[in-house]
Amino acid sequence: HRFLGGSLQLPTGIERLAQSTGVPLLHGITYTQRPSHLKVVVEPLPENPIEAIDRVIQRLDQDVQDRPWAWWHWGLWEQMWHPTTKGGEL
Known part of the structure; x- marks a missing residue:
C-alpha cells in the first residue's frame, strides 16, 4: 500500500476475514478534544475488502500528515514502512 x-x-x-464472511468493514477514528472528551467518527468503507483497506491507509496517510504529533509513539514502524526506490517503485 502506498503510504507517506x-x-x-x-x-x-482483515481483508480475508471480511471476504470470507461477507461482513462490511468500517473505519473508526478518535480525536481528543479535551482530556476527558473524545470525538469518534465512524465511516463506511467500500464493499471490496482490498479497496476498503486501501481507503483506510489513504485516510491514515492524510491523518499522519495533518496530525504528526498524534503518531510519534506508533510501534513497529520500521517493520511496516519502507521508502520508495530511486525509480519510484514501492
Missing part, C-alpha cells in the same frame, strides 16, 4: 511516500506492508487477515 513509501510503502506500508500489513497482514491481510
Whole structure:
C-alpha cells in the first residue's frame, strides 16, 4: 500500500476475514478534544475488502500528515514502512 511516500506492508487477515464472511468493514477514528472528551467518527468503507483497506491507509496517510504529533509513539514502524526506490517503485 502506498503510504507517506513509501510503502506500508500489513497482514491481510482483515481483508480475508471480511471476504470470507461477507461482513462490511468500517473505519473508526478518535480525536481528543479535551482530556476527558473524545470525538469518534465512524465511516463506511467500500464493499471490496482490498479497496476498503486501501481507503483506510489513504485516510491514515492524510491523518499522519495533518496530525504528526498524534503518531510519534506508533510501534513497529520500521517493520511496516519502507521508502520508495530511486525509480519510484514501492
